[in-house]
Amino acid sequence: xxxxxxxxxxxxxxxxxxxxxxxxxxxxxxxxxxxxxxxxxxxxxxxxxxxxxxxxxxxxxxxxxxxxxxxxxxxxxxxxxxxxxxxxxxxxxxxxxxxxxxxxxxxxxxxxxxxxxxxxxxxxxxxxxxxxxxxxxxxxxxxxxxxxxxxxxxxxxxxxxxxxxxxxxxxxxxxxxxxxxxxxxxxxxxxxxxxxxxxxxxxxxxxxxxxxxxxxxxxxxxxxxxxxxxxxxxxxxxxxxxxxxxxxxxxxxxxxxxxxxxxxxxxxxxxxxxxxxxxxxxxxxxxxxxxxxxxxxxxxxxxxxxxxxxxxxxxxxxxxxxxxxxxxxxxxxxxxxxxxxxxxxxxxxxxxxxxxxxxxxxxxxxxxxxxxxxxxxxxxxxxxxxxxxxxxxxxxxxxxx
Amino acid sequence: xxxxxxxxxxxxxxxxxxxxxxxxxxxxxxxxxxxxxxxxxxxxxxxxxxxxxxxxxxxxxxxxxxxxxxxxxxxxxxxxxxxxxxxxxxxxxxxxxxxxxxxxxxxxxxxxxxxxxxxxxxxxxxxxxxxxxxxxxxxxxxxxxxxxxxxxxxxxxxxxxxxxxxxxxxxxxxxxxxxxxxxxxxxxxxxxxxxxxxxxxxxxxxxxxxxxxxxxxxxxxxxxxxxxxxxxxxxxxxxxxxxxxxxxxxxxxxxxxxxxxxxxxxxxxxxxxxxxxxxxxxxxxxx
Amino acid sequence: xxxxxxxxxxxxxxxxxxxxxxxxxxxxxxxxxxxxxxxxxxxxxxxxxxxxxxxxxxxxxxxxxxxxxxxxxxxxxxxxxxxxxxxxxxxxxxxxxxxxxxxxxxxxxxxxxxxxxxxxxxxxxxxxxxxxxxxxxxxxxxxxxxxxxxxxxxxxxxxxxxxxxxxxxxxxxxxxxxxxxxxxxxxxxxxxxxxxxxxxxxxxxxxxxxxxxxxxxxxxxxxxxxxxxxxxxxxxxxxxxxxxxxxxxxxxxxxxxxxxxxxxxxxxxxx
Numbered sequence: 001x002x003x004x005x006x007x008x009x010x011x012x013x014x015x016x017x018x019x020x021x022x023x024x025x026x027x028x029x030x031x032x033x034x035x036x037x038x039x040x041x042x043x044x045x046x047x048x049x050x051x052x053x054x055x056x057x058x059x060x061x062x063x064x065x066x067x068x069x070x071x072x073x074x075x076x077x078x079x080x081x082x083x084x085x086x087x088x089x090x091x092x093x094x095x096x097x098x099x100x101x102x103x104x105x106x107x108x109x110x111x112x113x114x115x116x117x118x119x120x121x122x123x124x125x126x127x128x129x130x131x132x133x134x135x136x137x138x139x140x141x142x143x144x145x146x147x148x149x150x151x152x153x154x155x156x157x158x159x160x161x162x163x164x165x166x167x168x169x170x171x172x173x174x175x176x177x178x179x180x181x182x183x184x185x186x187x188x189x190x191x192x193x194x195x196x197x198x199x200x201x202x203x204x205x206x207x208x209x210x211x212x213x214x215x216x217x218x219x220x221x222x223x224x225x226x227x228x229x230x231x232x233x234x235x236x237x238x239x240x241x242x243x244x245x246x247x248x249x250x251x252x253x254x255x256x257x258x259x260x261x262x263x264x265x266x267x268x269x270x271x272x273x274x275x276x277x278x279x280x281x282x283x284x285x286x287x288x289x290x291x292x293x294x295x296x297x298x299x300x301x302x303x304x305x306x307x308x309x310x311x312x313x314x315x316x317x318x319x320x321x322x323x324x325x326x327x328x329x330x331x332x333x334x335x336x337x338x339x340x341x342x343x344x345x346x347x348x349x350x351x352x353x354x355x356x357x358x359x360x361x362x363x364x365x366x367x368x369x370x371x372x373x374x375x376x377x378x379x380x381x382x383x384x385x386x387x388x389x390x391x392x393x394x395x396x397x398x399x400x401x
Numbered sequence: 402x403x404x405x406x407x408x409x410x411x412x413x414x415x416x417x418x419x420x421x422x423x424x425x426x427x428x429x430x431x432x433x434x435x436x437x438x439x440x441x442x443x444x445x446x447x448x449x450x451x452x453x454x455x456x457x458x459x460x461x462x463x464x465x466x467x468x469x470x471x472x473x474x475x476x477x478x479x480x481x482x483x484x485x486x487x488x489x490x491x492x493x494x495x496x497x498x499x500x501x502x503x504x505x506x507x508x509x510x511x512x513x514x515x516x517x518x519x520x521x522x523x524x525x526x527x528x529x530x531x532x533x534x535x536x537x538x539x540x541x542x543x544x545x546x547x548x549x550x551x552x553x554x555x556x557x558x559x560x561x562x563x564x565x566x567x568x569x570x571x572x573x574x575x576x577x578x579x580x581x582x583x584x585x586x587x588x589x590x591x592x593x594x595x596x597x598x599x600x601x602x603x604x605x606x607x608x609x610x611x612x613x614x615x616x617x618x619x620x621x622x623x624x625x626x627x628x629x630x631x632x633x634x635x636x637x638x639x640x641x642x643x644x645x646x647x648x649x650x651x652x653x654x655x656x657x658x659x660x661x662x663x664x665x666x667x668x669x670x671x672x673x674x675x676x677x678x679x680x681x682x683x684x685x686x687x688x
Numbered sequence: 689x690x691x692x693x694x695x696x697x698x699x700x701x702x703x704x705x706x707x708x709x710x711x712x713x714x715x716x717x718x719x720x721x722x723x724x725x726x727x728x729x730x731x732x733x734x735x736x737x738x739x740x741x742x743x744x745x746x747x748x749x750x751x752x753x754x755x756x757x758x759x760x761x762x763x764x765x766x767x768x769x770x771x772x773x774x775x776x777x778x779x780x781x782x783x784x785x786x787x788x789x790x791x792x793x794x795x796x797x798x799x800x801x802x803x804x805x806x807x808x809x810x811x812x813x814x815x816x817x818x819x820x821x822x823x824x825x826x827x828x829x830x831x832x833x834x835x836x837x838x839x840x841x842x843x844x845x846x847x848x849x850x851x852x853x854x855x856x857x858x859x860x861x862x863x864x865x866x867x868x869x870x871x872x873x874x875x876x877x878x879x880x881x882x883x884x885x886x887x888x889x890x891x892x893x894x895x896x897x898x899x900x901x902x903x904x905x906x907x908x909x910x911x912x913x914x915x916x917x918x919x920x921x922x923x924x925x926x927x928x929x930x931x932x933x934x935x936x937x938x939x940x941x942x943x944x945x946x947x948x949x950x951x952x953x954x955x956x957x958x959x
Contacts, residue, residue, distance in 0.1 A: 057906050069748060070924065089907050092917070101655035105813070107822055107906045124456055195558065196541075249559055249641040255925065256638075264541035265559065390452035393656060398474045400644050409865030416781070423777040424789075427770040427837065431792055435804075435834050438811030442803070445810070496706060503703035507696060518944045519707060525939030526714055528895055529915050530932035534713035537720065544716070573710065602691050623798060631800020634897070650802050658806070665803040672798055676791065 040122045040153055043306055045131035049315055055087040056313035059102050059111040061300065062254050063274050063334040064162070064321075065090040074333050076326045084320070086313035094252040095202045096370065097393075103127070106307035109314040112162055114298040115150035116204050116226075116370040116389075121303060122158050128306040129156045135319045140342045144361045149378075150371055151301040159301035160318045163327070165336030165356070166297035166367045167200070167208070168288040170271035170279070172261060182291045183212045185268050187239060190246035198260060198269030199243070201250035203389070203396035204370055207296050208270065209236040209243075211368055215293040224379035225296065226371040233387040233395070240399045250400070254278075261286060273335025290367075297367035331356070439669075446662035457658060465663035475649070479667055482646040485565055486630040492569040493625045494618055497576035504577075505584035513585075520577050528571065532638045535567040539639055559641035567639050568629045575628070576621035583617035584610070616683040623679055627672045714936055721929035743930035752914030759825060759900075759910055760893040763832035767889045768882060770833070771840025778841075779848035796835035797892075804835070805902030812903065823905035831903040832896060836889035843885035844878055851877045887946040891939075 058065055065088065068075035077088050091108070093099045096117035103111055103126045113121060121127035132138045138146075138160060145161035152158055171180055176193065187209070190197045199205055210225035213235055220232050228236060248266055251257040254275045260266040262284045271279075276288035302318045304311060320326055322339055328346035331338035337358040338344065344353035357363040371378060377386040412419050446465055449458045469475050504516040523531070536559075538544040545556030557563050587610065595605040633647030646668055653661035691699075722735040743749060774793060778786055796804060812827050855877065859869040897912040904913060915931065918924035 091906060097652075097655040106817075244642065247642050255919070259536075259540075263543065388452045390450070390656070393652075394472075397644070397649060397652065398472070400642060401474060401477065405867060406865050409867050413860075413866055420777055420781050420783060423773045423781075427774045428789075430770055430834070431796075431837070434811070434830070435796055435807075436792065438807040439799075439803070441814075442807040442810060499699055499702040500706040503699045507691070507699050507703075514944065514947050517947050518940060520710070521943045521947070522936060522940055523710055523714060525891060525895070525943070526717065526936045527912060527915050527932050528897060529912065529919060530717055530928065531713055533919060534716045534720075537716060538713065544712075570709070570713065602695065623794075627798045627800065631802055633802060647800060647802050650800075650806075654806055658810070661806065665800070665806065668800045669803055672800070676794065676798055680787075680791070 041125040043125060043128045045129040045156075046134065046304075046311055046315070047131065049134050050312045052085050052316065053310035053313050054085060055089065056110065056310045056317055057108045058088060058090040058317065059093050059099050059108050060090050061112055061114075061334075062092045062094075064112050064300075064330060065092075066330075066333065074329075076320075076329050080317065080320045080326075084313065084316045086310070086316060088317070096204065097202065100126075103305055106305065108305055109308040109310045110302055110304050110317060112300045113159065113303050114300050114370045116298075116372050118150050118159065118301050118303060119372040119374075120389075122153055125306055127158055127303040128308075129158050130160060130304055130318070132157050132160070134315050135160055135322070137319050137322045137324070137340060140324070140340050141322065142339060142341055142359065144364070145299065145339055148299070150299065150369065151303075159303035160322055161339040162300040162302050162321065163331050163334070163336040163339050164297060164299040164364065164367075164369070165273060165334070166290050166295045167270050168273060168276060168295065169268070169291050170261070170276050170286050170288040171268040172264070173285045173287050175264065175267045179287070180268070180291070183208070183293050184216075185291075186270070187212055187243055188216075190243055190268075193267050194246045195248045196265065196267045197243070197246045198249060198251050198257060198266040199247060200270050201252040203392040204296075205270070206233075206236050206240065206392055206395065206399075207368060207370070207373075209239045211296060212293055213239065224371075224377075225368050226373045227377040227379040227381065227386045228373065229377070229381075229384040229386055233391075237395050237399060244399055244401060258282060274333065277335055294366040294368070296370060297364075298370045328352075331358075442662045443666060445659050446666055448659040450657045450659055465660050468660070469663055469667070475664070478644050478646055478649055481561070481643075482630055482668070483671060485561070485568070485645060486626045488565050489568045489572065489629040490622045490625045492565065493573055493576040494622065496569070497573060497580055497621065498618075501577045501580035501584055505581045506587075517578070517581065520574050520581070524574050529634070531571060532567060532635050535563070535570065536639050539563050539566075559639050561640065561643050564636045564640040564643060564645075567635050568625075568632065571635070572625040572628055575624035576618075579617035579621045580614060583614045587613060619679045619682040623676065626675055630668045630672060714933075717929050717936075718933045721926060721933050723926065723929075739926040739930050743927045743934075746924075746927055748909075748914060748918070749911075749927060749931055752909045752911045755825065755909060756894055756911040759828050759832060760890045762826075762829035763836050763893040764886050764889045766829065766833035767836035767840045768886050771837045771885065771889075772844050772878075772882065774837070775841050775844035775848060779845050780853060790841075793838045793841050797838050801896075801898030802902075804831070805899045808834075808899065809902040823903060823908075825905070825908050827903045827905065828900055828908060828910065831899045832893040835896075835899070836892055839889045839892060840882070840885035843881040843888070847878050847881035884946045887942055891942075 065077060066074045067077035067088065067090075077090075081087055091102065093102060093111075096114050099111050099113055099117045100120050102108055103121055104124070106126075111117075111121070111127075113127070118127070141161050145164070146152075147155065147157055151161065169180065169183060169185065171185065173179070175196075176185070180189075186197055186199065200208075206228075207225035210222050210228055210232065213220055213232070214222040214225065217235065220235055222228065222232050249256075249260065251260065251266075251269070254272070257266065257269075257271060257275050258279045261279050262282050271288055273288065276286060279286050302321060304314050304318070308314050321330065324340050324342035325346045327338045327340040328343040328348075330336075331343060332347055332349065332352060335356075337353070337356040338347075341359065344358055347353065349355075353359065373386060373389045373392060375385050375388050376382075377384065412422075445457070447461050447463060449460065449462050449464055450456065451458055500520075504513060504520065508516055539556055539559060541558070543556065549556055557566065591609055591613075592605060595609045600608065631647050633645060633651050636643050636645050636648060646664065650661045650664045653664060719735070721739055722737065723733075723739075774789060777783075778789060808827070808831050809823075812823055812830075816822065816827075855873050856869045859873045860866070864872065895912060896910075897916060900910055900913060901916075904910065909917070911931070915928050918928050
């Protein structure tokens, strides 16, 4: 039984109308972007701490918010939840770009942002200024971490420092001989291990190439690897395109790097200390160090979302994560220098702070912390325009081919 | 007459009303929700993003498409992705056909349901776990290397061949099932008639079986082609440093949604064209 | 069609090889779940059931399983209703745009998941934000239902095409009104197609990762998302293998049932 029916045009027209309506409804232009400069919107920090909201949503680097599900002995979340009554939901982000995107959704309360994300969050109004008086442990933070270029604007603090570390060169001691001392192992000499070299999968890695060129091609006059004019940028990109031929895979997921080193698919490349520790735990013979040219690194800041639905719990978390004992736990697990000076007495390894240069201001001058490249050159040059981060992202796609 | 009876009668006399009632809810869902959000995404491909704050600037501009057509890497990646999708489809068809022929016509009838279950079961093993299993197989010193060592060869390692291999493995059941169903439903009398007319097995296969099974192959190919074209997870796990169109879309979502939308329109256009081409073979009715 | 003996043997070998290739990676997963080593490496040094007991106690996995089941049931229910409605419209009526509808129904599953995902994500954010709602389980269900419709649609349409409408007409000749005819005649005829379509839709929704990533709210973790998050954690990776192995073992029965339900009643012949 088939019924021939002329489907009324109404339904079709209604459908088209709905589509058009949806399209035009979003057609109104709404742009509050500041476009290039650092003029953050005028947001106010919270003035006082209210009642706990019962939960808090965090975005964090892997290893920053451990609740025992990875290793029952590694847990600083459960105590927080017991003491404050704030249930912690955390999302692990693999890159700063992912953190920026997640913060834009407005569904999260706090984020552990590195320097290449923090400025973007401040400029777009996704991160609110932080009232440091509401974080009692802030006073014990190392002074050279407070109110820096990546976590403050015009003297207003936008976050609480979490810790800092350097990107390291990791190599398989059995397969890579002689032992490398320089980043040349992954750049000029990379063809020796063709197909088994790895690198961090993020446009910010271009700064690593720039850092290498700073030492090996002084004629380019690179001062700050995040302030690259077009010539310097093109040189860095060319170096990375050359490196691409020798790369086996890029990593952003840290377990992937661990298993790649363990199986021998990767034998040399950049890494974080926590990855090196875990890889060594798996039985792989590796070494990780800062090569002679220095390295890029990160100084992470816990920031609060301007749209935070649980701001009080967020502030409580910020105070918790930089409290001496917890900051020591995180620093030791992840393998970075803690932010709280009092944490150095709480670490289980008494030499931890010395090994990680926690109080060594001079050491950190050699580490180029992740920063956001903008058009106004970060090294102060006014005669040229520097390449902004959006172009870094484009170039990164071209480098990977 | 009860209210129910009267409504039934009224409906019976008004086929157009019946049809509208049937279609309203699903059409609203599909057109407003699905097609609507797709069109909004397509419209956003004509916007741009502020380079620093990553805020979307809702001003009409064809910059994204201009970039798509001029920067060579995008063309490379698009062609590579289409190539991968086609290779996976061809490989799946080639592997699935003998398998389906066996399960549909050669195996004993009582084993057939079990064989079909055997083909479908891997679909329930999580997609991610299967891809990681292949990463294990293809890694340095893994199963692939171990099996090829006696022949003096190395496994393919991570990269484009590994991606094609893994995708073929993943979508094989989607190709086997329609072919199996079609072969199973092939009327025996047609084959007998062909034999009566003097054709041997090869000729019968070419002239009778193949044309009748082609719509199912096309139906299966819709799955293998579209699933492979947009895939970005498998290539991240076993593809080494390879980039496919899905990865480009994914990496742009965070900072540059308009560009991601522009990149996303490419596989959409390709798949729509493919679907329209397959429709002619009657594939859509044998899905 | 008479196949020569060598052809049959060749087919048998090819099929055997095909099945072997299909199952080797799954066996690998099973063996890996018994591997005491945490990060996946080959070959495993010994075998142990340790991870199976850890997985059993893992609350994260159980919670994710429950969320997946809820999402699957919700999506299947919606897909069943919408898919059946369209199937009846397409199979029993002729109207302008009928082919277009079959085409549109296939789109959610044919278009790349990432495109569907970001489209739905933007749509949800734009529509829900002013209402103060965020992404959550129900946005996941909506996303899944959209591409599950086609599965139900195909099954029901195929069944409706094979059963002629004369049964309903006969029932009405005998005095049944349209509703009675549906309940007593049509529904029993399509029931098994609905069940098969529903099972397939549930399976699709259960294993879906891409669209889910974009439509799930921060606290929502379906099983595939849990697997995705935990494959990258040293202690959890073997638990993931156990979960996968369990899924495969548990799924055999529903697949068998679905297969029997959708099997054609026409006799399949032996070559």
